[in-house]
Amino acid sequence: MSQADTRLSPRFLLSELRLIAVRRRNQAGLAALAAVPVILAAAMKLTVPDAGRGPGQGPDFFSQITGNGYFVALAALGVELTLFLPIAVAMLAGDAVAGEANQGTLRYLLTVPVARTRLLAIKYAGILMGAFLAPLVVATSGLLAGFLLFGAGDVTTLSGTRIGLATALLRLLVICLYLGVCLAALGAVGLFLSTLTEQPMGATIALTMLTVASFVLGQIPQLDWLHPYLLTQHWRDFGELLREPVAWEALIPGLTSAGAYILVFLSAAWARFSGRDVTS
Amino acid sequence: MSVFRSRPALRWLVPAAAAVVVIGGGAAAGTIAASADPALPERSAAQLLVDVQTAKIDGLSGTVVQTADLGLPSLPGITGGAGSNADLMKLVAGSNTARVWYAGDDKVRLAVLGTLGETDVIRNGTDMWVWRSTENSATHIKIPADAKRQERKTLAGAVPATPQEAADAALAAIDPTTAVTTTGAAKVAGRDAYELVLTPRDTASLVGQVRLAIDAEKHIPLGVDVYAKDANNPALRIAFQQVSFETPDAEQFTFNPPPGAKVTTPDRSSSAKPGAPHRADKADKSDKSAPEGTKVVGKGWTSVLVAKTSTAKTDTRNAEGTQQLEAITGALPKVSGTWGSGRLLQSALFSALLTDDGRVLVGAVAPEKLYEVAGQ
Numbered sequence: 001m002s003q004a005d006t007r008l009s010p011r012f013l014l015s016e017l018r019l020i021a022v023r024r025r026n027q028a029g030l031a032a033l034a035a036v037p038v039i040l041a042a043a044m045k046l047t048v049p050d051a052g053r054g055p056g057q058g059p060d061f062f063s064q065i066t067g068n069g070y071f072v073a074l075a076a077l078g079v080e081l082t083l084f085l086p087i088a089v090a091m092l093a094g095d096a097v098a099g100e101a102n103q104g105t106l107r108y109l110l111t112v113p114v115a116r117t118r119l120l121a122i123k124y125a126g127i128l129m130g131a132f133l134a135p136l137v138v139a140t141s142g143l144l145a146g147f148l149l150f151g152a153g154d155v156t157t158l159s160g161t162r163i164g165l166a167t168a169l170l171r172l173l174v175i176c177l178y179l180g181v182c183l184a185a186l187g188a189v190g191l192f193l194s195t196l197t198e199q200p201m202g203a204t205i206a207l208t209m210l211t212v213a214s215f216v217l218g219q220i221p222q223l224d225w226l227h228p229y230l231l232t233q234h235w236r237d238f239g240e241l242l243r244e245p246v247a248w249e250a251l252i253p254g255l256t257s258a259g260a261y262i263l264v265f266l267s268a269a270w271a272r273f274s275g276r277d278v279t280s
Numbered sequence: 281m282s283v284f285r286s287r288p289a290l291r292w293l294v295p296a297a298a299a300v301v302v303i304g305g306g307a308a309a310g311t312i313a314a315s316a317d318p319a320l321p322e323r324s325a326a327q328l329l330v331d332v333q334t335a336k337i338d339g340l341s342g343t344v345v346q347t348a349d350l351g352l353p354s355l356p357g358i359t360g361g362a363g364s365n366a367d368l369m370k371l372v373a374g375s376n377t378a379r380v381w382y383a384g385d386d387k388v389r390l391a392v393l394g395t396l397g398e399t400d401v402i403r404n405g406t407d408m409w410v411w412r413s414t415e416n417s418a419t420h421i422k423i424p425a426d427a428k429r430q431e432r433k434t435l436a437g438a439v440p441a442t443p444q445e446a447a448d449a450a451l452a453a454i455d456p457t458t459a460v461t462t463t464g465a466a467k468v469a470g471r472d473a474y475e476l477v478l479t480p481r482d483t484a485s486l487v488g489q490v491r492l493a494i495d496a497e498k499h500i501p502l503g504v505d506v507y508a509k510d511a512n513n514p515a516l517r518i519a520f521q522q523v524s525f526e527t528p529d530a531e532q533f534t535f536n537p538p539p540g541a542k543v544t545t546p547d548r549s550s551s552a553k554p555g556a557p558h559r560a561d562k563a564d565k566s567d568k569s570a571p572e573g574t575k576v577v578g579k580g581w582t583s584v585l586v587a588k589t590s591t592a593k594t595d596t597r598n599a600e601g602t603q604q605l606e607a608i609t610g611a612l613p614k615v616s617g618t619w620g621s622g623r624l625l626q627s628a629l630f631s632a633l634l635t636d637d638g639r640v641l642v643g644a645v646a647p648e649k650l651y652e653v654a655g656q
Contacts, residue, residue: 263302
């Protein structure tokens with residue numbers, strides 16, 4: 001093995017991140033993620049004088065939007081968490097290895113030469129960037145749209161008490177980070193799927209189906225023994241951060257579960273990728 | 281590394297080992313915590329009971345987890361429930377997490393946590409608030425100073441909400457029908473605890489054992505497990521997951537309804553049960569306001585409550601509730617015998633019989649015993 005292999009150079013990582021950032025489909029994906037909260041806020045603004053529906057109607061946080069723009073971000077995160085955010089991560093993760101294989105560039109990448117473990121690490125770093133960026137984009141766009149249309153103010157927590165806007169924004173940031181960790185676990189599974197095939201679309205669809213299946217299984221009370229092992233089981237725990245006082249220890253199951261998924265599936269991706277023949 | 285190079289298949293051992301460690305580790309952590317036997321000086325059941333009666337704490341805060349596996353049949357509107365009652369219905373089927381804060385009898389806060397919601401019951405002096413985040417509503421109840429005791433009892437209701445209340449309910453059931461023993465010390469929420477085991481002497485009871493974990497130092501109940509007969513896992517379990525004996529801040533008990541919230545201040549007469557209007561039709565054995573004709577047959581663990589249903593009254597008051605009740609009873613299996621006919625609700629811990637002539641029989645006994653009572 002050559003010198004270039006062991007030396008830790010950020011060049012490969014930077015080039016990978018740039019490659020992800022300049023891809024039109026990724027930019028379009030981010031724009032779509034950012035559009036949802038804007039549409040949501042606009043729709044809520046247009047239907048405000050709807051007094052017929054009492055409080056407590058509609059999905060979580062929706063009823064509070066009209067009082068405070070802050071909740072647009074939360075409602076948008078809640079809505080996008082079930083499909084949009086996983087799809088965004090699935091797109092990146094599916095593309096990671098299978099995309100290179102499909103384009104025939106994987107071979108050339110490995111002859112540079114780059115160790116396969118390092119290539120996987122770089123690819124996962126790219127997925128991580130996406131996983132943490134996506135919720136932040138949704139939250140930021142939601143905040144902007146919400147503040148513009150509904151104004152800002154003190155935020156009512158789930159416990160019925162009020163916290164200042166600065167504290168609330170800090171909590172929103174922690175929520176985004178927590179969701180980032182959750183999506184990073186999804187990305188690890190996606191990276192593994194991506195090493196199994198040469199069709200990026202296949203890996204993406206498989207991962208999306210896995211997410212949806214996980215959500216559906218989580219809704220079936222008869223399968224409650226399975227629930228603790230489901231990937232998506234603790235995603236909605238982000239609401240714990242909106243209690244007063246914050247139930248920090250309630251985030252532990254979600255973080256542990258995400259860590260376990262990352263450990264198992266990254267090592268599986270390594271086992272698969274470093275041992276397989278690269279034919280394209 | 282060279283092994284992996286010469287035999288690529290061996291690489292798969294790494295993720296496999298990781299998976300085993302992760303899944304096994306999670307399972308093992310639970311068993312280790314449960315089987316750790318701290319060495320505590322022996323204490324008799326009577327001593328423990330006195331400890332509990334005289335326990336005095338200034339304050340505590342913690343997380344209580346309640347799990348119920350009553351083996352109830354799936355009932356429309358209850359076990360699959362949506363709507364505002366879903367949170368409370370989880371008390372009889374499923375798992376609940378609540379956070380509790382306590383700083384003396386007149387400063388109590390209980391927060392039942394939902395996924396993206398919360399139901400709080402906050403008592404601060406003579407004010408009691410019930411906050412429901414999903415409805416954005418708050419109910420304000422003024423408690424007259426002289427009615428303190430009674431109000432507390434009503435709140436405790438059919439399903440005990442905290443380990444303290446659950447233990448009180450279990451202790452009240454102690455009489456000559458029960459064998460009381462203590463066992464090796466347990467560990468609850470990371471604290472050493474004694475275990476008080478109540479075993480019904482009457483084998484006809486569906487209740488196998490009630491195990492009460494009592495904190496070795498503070499003498500307050502940390503958890504209650506109710507086992508059905510011949511069961512290895514508790515049918516009902518309420519225990520602290522985490523507990524701290526520091527007196528919580530006063531601000532935990534102040535509640536001001538947020539602007540935009542729907543605030544209701546019910547009259548004294550209708551405020552008796554803020555939480556659970558529909559819960560009364562389930563295993564509610566402590567409903568003191570039951571109509572005349574209610575009687576208890578038998579003694580101790582095998583006593584059976586016989587009540588007359590007053591459908592006419594509920595009709596005018598709550599049509600929706602009646603409809604729901606009808607949907608539920610309609611889903612129950614039909615039974616009949618020499619005593620008549622009716623519908624039977626059977627679970628691991630109790631049975632309930634609704635006869636067609638309008639009687640309700642409830643008891644922690646097998647259905648046969650209910651039939652026997654119904655035939656009398």
